[in-house]
Amino acid sequence: MHQTSDPRLMKNRSRLGHKVRYALRHPARVPTHLRRAGRNAWLRLKHRGNHVAYYRAVMASDTARSPEAAVGGRPSHARWLAIGQMQYDYLVEHGLRPEDRMLEIxxxxxxxxxxxIEHLEPGHYYGIDISPDILIEAKKTLVRYGLQAKVPYLTPVDNLKLDFLPDSWFTVVHAHSVFSHSPLEVIDECLAHVGRVLAPGGFFDFTYDRTEGREHQVLGEDFYYRTETLVRLAQKHGLTAHFMDDWERLPHGQSKLRVTRSEARVTG
Incomplete structure (x- = not known):
């Protein structure tokens, strides 16, 4: 198992002591945090027991303020572009080909x-999201970059069972900053079904917020998991998970696992 001595991975952001120290270091951020905490508490109460419905409401609220901040946490177009470029470059370096059939969760x-979408052949990109509001913004992005001829599929979902998708179809499945906002039961649901839609030799890359201390969550939005927890969860569903060490060198703050249901294809 991957080991590191990075003290940041031992932090428990849910503890009162951490919150007090953070507030003292960043007092200007306290009002925003309090507003978010109040909003989230109300939404959790309204959608009690249904994390997908709760987080859909969070995304609706965030998207109304700033679509780019809603998916990245920082209201900066430059940051939005940079994180997108980083994800793209990494997958291309790992062998993403125009003929691949890609599902982005x-x-x-x-x-x-x-x-x-620009890189893949027409009709080879399928994007899903729990937020209809952010998918409307996705359509605007398609128009802005003139990608209509690539005929991508964009579909709202209310779970990660993937039951409307074909067996053994997608050669690449990708989820960036999804499991970092998901309780374990949502991740379990995805891993229980993603193997069915993966083509032989295909892979599923996903990022997560990693901790080497106690697993915890903040505001019902940000979830921190130990790598071994997710590896065991994948194994439960007949999948093999591999820690992507080279992803760690990139400036993003999350870790990445690659999940396969068979021997990974050789790339490069």
Missing amino acids: GCGNLRAGWRF
């Missing part, structure tokens, strides 16, 4: 997706 407003 949590495609958002196509921060990386527009680059994937």
Whole structure:
């Protein structure tokens, strides 16, 4: 198992002591945090027991303020472009080919997706998201970059069972900053079904917020998992998960696992 001595991976952001220290270091951020905490508490109460419905409401609220910030957390177009470019470059370096058939889970407003669509053959990109609001913004991104002829599919979903998608079809499945906002039961649901839609030799890359201390969550939005927890969850569903060390060198703040249901194809 991958090991690191990075002290940031031992932080428990849900503890009161951490919150107090963070507030003292960043007092200007306190009002925003309090507003978000109040909004989230109300939405969790309104959608009690249904995380997808709760987070859909979070996304609707965030998208209304700033679609780019809703998928990236920072209201900066330059940051939106940079994170999308990073995702794209990484997959291309790992062998993403124009003929690949790609499913992007949590495609958002196509921060990386527009680059994937441009790279892939027409009809080879399928993006899903739980937020209809962000998918409307995704369509605007398609128009902005003139990608209509690539005929991508964009579909809202209310779970990650993937039951409307064909067996053994997608050679690449990708989810950036999705499981970092998901409780374990949502991740389990996805891993229980993603193997069915993966083509032989295909892979599923997903990022997550990694901790080497106690697993925890903040505001019902940000979830921190130990790598071994997700590896075991994948194994439960007959999948093999591999920690992507080379992803760690990139400036993004999350870790990445690659999941396969068979021997990974040779690339490069």
